[in-house]
Amino acid sequence: GTTQLLNSSGAVISALPDGITQGGINIGNLPGSTTEFVNFQVKVSCPPVTYTATETASVTANATANATAQCTAGDVSATTSASASGSATASATETATSTISQADANQQALSAAQTAAGSAAQSQAYKVAYASAYAAAEAKCVKAPAVVTTTTSTPPSAKTTQLVNTGPGDVFAIFGGSAIAGTLIYNLVLRRKAIRR
Numbered sequence: 648g649t650t651q652l653l654n655s656s657g658a659v660i661s662a663l664p665d666g667i668t669q670g671g672i673n674i675g676n677l678p679g680s681t682t683e684f685v686n687f688q689v690k691v692s693c694p695p696v697t698y699t700a701t702e703t704a705s706v707t708a709n710a711t712a713n714a715t716a717q718c719t720a721g722d723v724s725a726t727t728s729a730s731a732s733g734s735a736t737a738s739a740t741e742t743a744t745s746t747i748s749q750a751d752a753n754q755q756a757l758s759a760a761q762t763a764a765g766s767a768a769q770s771q772a773y774k775v776a777y778a779s780a781y782a783a784a785e786a787k788c789v790k791a792p793a794v795v796t797t798t799t800s801t802p803p804s805a806k807t808t809q810l811v812n813t814g815p816g817d818v819f820a821i822f823g824g825s826a827i828a829g830t831l832i833y834n835l836v837l838r839r840k841a842i843r844r
Contacts, residue, residue: 650662650665650666650667650686652683653683654683660683663685663687665687697744698746698749698751698752700742700743700744700745700749700756701741701742701756702743704760706736706765707735707768708734710734710776711730711731711732712733712773712777712779712780714730715727715784716728716729716787718788719788721790721791722790723789723790723791727787729780730780730783731776732779733772733776734775735775736768737764740760741763743756743759
């Protein structure tokens, strides 16, 4: 019972039976120049409609990374650091549904695809940047210069060793010297004996 007869001001004149959608209803006679309205409510059965969309998005991201490399024993530094930038592009495909409209489903799918592609691209860009930074840091690991000890050995000075000259000249000189000394001593002894006598 929602059917009503209303006057031009919207006030209810009378309630009417339902059935206006099954062939109409009788509201009685209307005098000329009369304005009246019939107001009723209708329930419409509308099954829900689901809209589906699939969208693909491609996103390019840039990232910067810092890396520290552990140098090996014997290097100038124990650790070295470097930074580098990287870039990567990733694609993603996402599906979304909406009970509002096809355009809403399309927008939801595109937004989800952009988010997924952006996250993947950012992750890949960081990996590229970190790999470049680590390689640059490793390149800074420089071996310490080897300590070279130089030993200078001086050869012993050459000494001249002369053999004792025992040739005939020396023998003759020794003999001559001994003979003269013996003669002098003999003469000296003889003189002393002569003086005592």
